[in-house]
Amino acid sequence: MTDIDDTTAGSVAEGAHGDGLDARLVVDRGSFRLDIALRAAPGDVVALLGPNGAGKTTALRALAGLVPITGGHLRLDGTALDRTAPESRPVGVVFQDYLLFPHLSALDNVAFGPRCQGATKAEARALAATWLDRLGLAEHAGAKPRRLSGGQAQRVALARALATSPRLLLLDEPLAALDARTRLEVRARLRRHLAEFEAVAVLVTHDPLDAMVLADRLVVVEHGRVVQEGSPTEIARRPRTDYIAQLVGLNLYRGRAEGHTVRLDDGPAITTTEDLSGPVFVAFPPSAVTLHRDRPTGSSARNLWRCEVAGLETHGDQIRADLAGELPLAADLTTVAAAELDLRPGAPVWATVKATQTHAYPA
Template sequence: MTTPLPAAAPTERPEAEGLHAHLVVDRAPRAPAGRGETSAAPFQLDITLTARPGEVLALLGPNGAGKTTALRALAGLTPLTSGRLTLDGHTLEEPAARLRVPPEERPVGVVFQDYLLFPHLSALDNVAFGLRTRGVRRAAARAQAAVWLDRVGLADHAGARPRALSGGQAQRVALARALAPHPRLLLLDEPLAALDARTRLDVRTQLRRHLAAFDAVAVLVTHDPLDAMVLADRLTVIEDGRVVQQGAPADIARHPRSDYIARLVGLNLYRGTADGHEVRVDDTVVATADSEDGPVFVAFPPAAVTVHRSRPDTSARNLWPVTITGMELHGDQVRLDLSGDLRITADLTPAAVADLGLAEGNEVWAAVKATQTHAYPA
């Protein structure tokens, strides 16, 4: 189902402002650590990223897709095997030219997943540390750090050590530390992952406000689709070290191009061949609202699926016998996994499940109206 996009060759002209990166990183297989353990397979990241100043780009993908490798390459923590990385027209790394600016000399700020605050320093001195590494004198660095703590709403916690801070407060200190030296590239590695659900909602809102005011490029690495949709102007989806889809969050949510993306945004997704309003998926024909010809994706939400204990008398043009192979609570709905000619996900209310007396192993009928099924070119 996943069709990687080809990696673009690096341009040879001077790039405009912003980020222009062709990142190629070859990771050697890991040697087995003990008896019976197999070595990890070799992995190659090969992606092209671009972003304008003031733009937030989110890298989204499953575990092992290469998101963190990409972030480390941008930061200079993992060397490129080949490719080229430029920021605001300045080349930071190009292996073919034997050029590599070390991490500490790059105008890059990083907010790590675990924040990595220095436990022996106060919040003020943690923020000042980033400025001190850029050569700012101690008194001036602390004065600027105080301004940044005030911007993130933590002026009253300047003297607090990290252990006295909440998760949300620690995240804001880490963000202030990254922003204080005025980086031209801000990297955020799962910045909300360590927070509980309630704190995450508040901090996400605050982070969105700070990113909106940031005038350079921000790259957010996440596996959470909500973080990506809320915080980013543009998404790049990575699977197996390759870009499989990129674009505006709303466009990707409406037109996913891989199973992984479809699951994230909650859609049933299939690939087939269209002939007008009908799409053939293997041996099954799906009626759709859209008229297309040739290779297409066809999608519909789980909420569009109705489930019946016996063959219904319905106007729905899509009707299939299926078997319930899984049931789990999904928010305030019960999510059903249905197997048949197509694998289908359906969302029903708990009351509907109870009324129908549904259980795993039941043979039922699934129906979807053509008006709720959409096709778009593959």
């Protein structure tokens, strides 16, 4: 799915029924226009993924009622929410910086929502205690936010959102404020809690790992439009834009297939194992690229290009070479291999990729 025009979005909405989220969010803000359709059933976890400025947070705020939609519709469990005030929507929100009340204990932070819904103080605190216990925070009930770690504060914010029994849970970059070690633990915990959540959850993130681990379905937004959506596996295997390809770590090209040969729109041909015809994408990982200082002879690789090293950077435990020339691409190699090749910016190299390591699919 490369785009959603007005006709498509309308047909999606008209065919929607039953429980869950059915929305077409149109928001005009000066020169920026958001126009995306979202559908999700109870129990679904949907991640909105995209670069900065794509419209992800605007979409989340529109769902929460913090930004008015200028067109489209918003229905939750069959009820229109377009004109419903934010505080009256059955929506829970976990903001990026959690926004816990600094003067209240963890218990009273969580009890705040039920109190606003009419529960007595005792009822609200009992419910809050139950949620804190479920999220492994019972011993921190009396602690103020400043005494909590980042992971604990994130769980208190999640408990506060869940304590109101929302039919839609919104999470804005829920792990962004955590350090790498805490993030790993909290991501696993959050995945378990989202798996148990019986309503719709929508999270915004720019981190592909968060999206892949936490969500059942990804909706990729660029320039205010949906450019691709599907399961994490589908998105990772068949990216359709440069942004997504970089996100999942693939070299991506577009061209026209004639059997096993794909002639690129702007570049040389690539030999693939797929037998296709017409517009296609071709993708392969940087690890599939083998570099040589001299033109290789007797190589079994069907794809061979002369390139030049444009840049080098550490990528995990490997070196990623950014290559310019006949076919711009990224290549991953070990530190030892990079040293043996004497790679440095400006060095000429030959790049090879076996046809079996490419993946072609219809554009």
